[in-house]
Amino acid sequence: MTEQGYRRRLSALLSADVEGYSLLMRDDEEATIRTLTTYRAAITNLVQQYRGRVVDSPGDNLLAEFTSVVDAVNGAVEIQREIAERNLELPENRRMKWRIGVNLGDVIEDGERIYGDGVNIAARMESLAEGGGICLSGTVYAAIEDKVGLEYEYLGEQAVKNTAKPIRAYRVLSYPGAAAHRVVRAKKAEGKKWRTMALIAAAVVIGAGAVAVLQYSFRSSPTKPAAMKAKALPLPDKPSIAVLPFVNMSGDPKQDFFSDGFADEIIYALSRVPGLFVIARHSSFTYKGKNVKVRQVGRELGVRYVLEGSVRRAGDKVRITAQLIDAQTGHHLWAASYDRKLKDIFALQDEITLKIISAIGAKLTRGERARMLAKGTANVEACLAVMKGFEYWHRSTVEANIQAREQARRAIALDPKYPAAYCLLGQTHFMDVWLGSSKSPRKSYQKALESYQKVLAIDKYHPMAHGLVAFAYGLQRRYQKALVQAERAVALNPGSAASYLSKGIILLYVGRYEEAIQATRKAIRLNPKGPGYYFLFLGSAYRGAGQYDKAIAAYNQAHALIPQNLPVHTGLAACYWRTGRKKKARAVAAEILTLNPRFTVEWYSKTLPWKDQAAVKRHINALRQAGLK
Numbered sequence: 223m224t225e226q227g228y229r230r231r232l233s234a235l236l237s238a239d240v241e242g243y244s245l246l247m248r249d250d251e252e253a254t255i256r257t258l259t260t261y262r263a264a265i266t267n268l269v270q271q272y273r274g275r276v277v278d279s280p281g282d283n284l285l286a287e288f289t290s291v292v293d294a295v296n297g298a299v300e301i302q303r304e305i306a307e308r309n310l311e312l313p314e315n316r317r318m319k320w321r322i323g324v325n326l327g328d329v330i331e332d333g334e335r336i337y338g339d340g341v342n343i344a345a346r347m348e349s350l351a352e353g354g355g356i357c358l359s360g361t362v363y364a365a366i367e368d369k370v371g372l373e374y375e376y377l378g379e380q381a382v383k384n385t386a387k388p389i390r391a392y393r394v395l396s397y398p399g400a401a402a403h404r405v406v407r408a409k410k411a412e413g414k415k416w417r418t419m420a421l422i423a424a425a426v427v428i429g430a431g432a433v434a435v436l437q438y439s440f441r442s443s444p445t446k447p448a449a450m451k452a453k454a455l456p457l458p459d460k461p462s463i464a465v466l467p468f469v470n471m472s473g474d475p476k477q478d479f480f481s482d483g484f485a486d487e488i489i490y491a492l493s494r495v496p497g498l499f500v501i502a503r504h505s506s507f508t509y510k511g512k513n514v515k516v517r518q519v520g521r522e523l524g525v526r527y528v529l530e531g532s533v534r535r536a537g538d539k540v541r542i543t544a545q546l547i548d549a550q551t552g553h554h555l556w557a558a559s560y561d562r563k564l565k566d567i568f569a570l571q572d573e574i575t576l577k578i579i580s581a582i583g584a585k586l587t588r589g590e591r592a593r594m595l596a597k598g599t600a601n602v603e604a605c606l607a608v609m610k611g612f613e614y615w616h617r618s619t620v621e622a623n624i625q626a627r628e629q630a631r632r633a634i635a636l637d638p639k640y641p642a643a644y645c646l647l648g649q650t651h652f653m654d655v656w657l658g659s660s661k662s663p664r665k666s667y668q669k670a671l672e673s674y675q676k677v678l679a680i681d682k683y684h685p686m687a688h689g690l691v692a693f694a695y696g697l698q699r700r701y702q703k704a705l706v707q708a709e710r711a712v713a714l715n716p717g718s719a720a721s722y723l724s725k726g727i728i729l730l731y732v733g734r735y736e737e738a739i740q741a742t743r744k745a746i747r748l749n750p751k752g753p754g755y756y757f758l759f760l761g762s763a764y765r766g767a768g769q770y771d772k773a774i775a776a777y778n779q780a781h782a783l784i785p786q787n788l789p790v791h792t793g794l795a796a797c798y799w800r801t802g803r804k805k806k807a808r809a810v811a812a813e814i815l816t817l818n819p820r821f822t823v824e825w826y827s828k829t830l831p832w833k834d835q836a837a838v839k840r841h842i843n844a845l846r847q848a849g850l851k
């Protein structure tokens with residue numbers, strides 16, 4: 223082929239084939255062809271989602287081209303994740319493992335086809351990949367090393383046929399990919415928020431012993447998504463919706479904070495509408511990075527409507543797409559695409575939120591509309607700083623927490639009356655204690671509380687701050703004040719799982735167990751894929767009510783998600799003893815001493831802020847009888 227009449231260009235290329243394809247064909251040709259056809263269609267769909275095109279797909283091979291190398295690598299990761307999930311549904315001997323190679327190189331265009339060294343090197347990278355794995359050329363690695371959250375292994379320089387120089391190659395190690403890692407990070411986010419509330423409030427009144435046990439209460443092992451089997455949930459008796467995380471289409475993973483923050487704002491606004499049932503962020507964000515069907519989301523979260531969308535940000539311009547889907551029928555109720563200036567982002571959030579409310583038939587009074595649309599700031603840069611700050615804060619490292627505090631202070635400097643900035647600042651002071659980087663935990667706790675008091679001084683209707691104050695009052699045993707604040711948090715944010723959980727905890731503390739059960743069950747319904755401590759508090763409410771079998775069931779659900787949680791173990795030990803299962807009670811008591819060899823019943827009893835001292839005495843006696851001292 224001569225170069226005359228052909229156009230050259232630089233392209234990101236993805237080459238894929240099936241490991242052991244000949245053996246699969248030998249064993250069962252028809253089944254292999256069916257699987258290949260299905261998988262090729264899924265791969266083609268994902269290539270298109272990442273703005274690429276399939277150039278050719280002969281036999282078990284596939285060649286795709288992307289204009290962005292970041293899109294090519296993210297697409298490769300998502301393809302391997304999708305294939306891994308599909309393979310779980312097949313017998314071991316019928317699973318189809320694909321090898322993927324990615325290269326950034328020069329190609330020659332001939333109509334719809336492409337040729338050249340770029341294609342050859344992509345194919346060579348593919349041959350170096352393991353089944354289910356991804357291999358990158360040196361040019362790709364150099365382009366995306368700091369842009370995609372993956373880890374790599376250098377494979378050395380590899381000889382490539384018809385190429386003068388060897389090519390550096392890298393194996394992707396963090397498969398099944400960045401998307402899966404982001405899901406885990408999202409599932410942890412809300413848990414961290416409530417751990418913060420617990421520990422800050424604890425420090426006010428009950429000293430080091432209580433802080434220690436509360437750390438056991440809220441610290442957990444990484445959440446196990448498979449621990450709770452997904453099942454269809456019944457629809458509520460009001461319009462119900464889940465807002466999925468908006469896809470970051472900017473080609474830069476560092477912009478995730480913006481797409482996540484945009485979805486967060488919509489969830490927060492909708493949860494303030496009295497006539498709506500809104501799934502909590504923690505549950506809806508478990509789908510981040512996953513290619514799931516809307517009907518599946520509707521079944522698992524128990525909602526009628528699902529909002530999904532994407533965000534592309536470039537400089538001072540943003541493109542937002544959003545679509546509202548009926549999860550039962552799959553019909554699109556509303557869809558729109560917006561190209562706006564960044565400074566118009568608040569108005570755009572409001573517009574999308576009001577479109578959703580109108581489309582699903584909810585009603586708003588004038589006052590409700592004003593509260594729902596309240597942003598707390600008109601300064602876009604301050605808002606972006608808070609979004610970025612919370613993204614840092616969720617990482618839970620000393621360095622990231624310092625960066626989060628810098629963002630909070632930057633937001634406050636830009637707008638001294640921005641409540642969310644003070645919320646973020648308070649969270650960072652608490653995180654100092656949690657990470658062990660505080661020189662004076664007592665001072666850090668006090669700074670955190672002062673930050674939240676500042677929030678209420680600016681906005682007396684702020685629901686998150688009211689939930690925090692309610693919890694603090696509860697731990698101080700100022701029960702009446704705690705109840706008032708908890709009720710106010712629910713009234714201001716009636717669709718918030720966190721508000722209902724706060725109310726449930728306070729009702730538990732004051733001994734109104736049946737009401738605590740109802741409030742906590744409401745929180746779980748709003749956050750069906752929530753963290754394990756939701757079930758911990760439900761179990762404690764059942765235990766207080768004397769419903770020990772139900773308490774054991776709830777504690778076991780918590781244990782499946784947070785297996786090293788101390789209060790889950792104390793609850794189980796007491797309930798097993800109360801129901802006559804003494805052998806199990808003693809076994810759990812032994813596990814408690816493994817978790818904390820210095821555990822004593824006397825120390826533990828001082829950490830329980832329950833008004834019902836008779837219930838505390840029953841609980842402590844059961845633990846003593848189970849063998850704890």
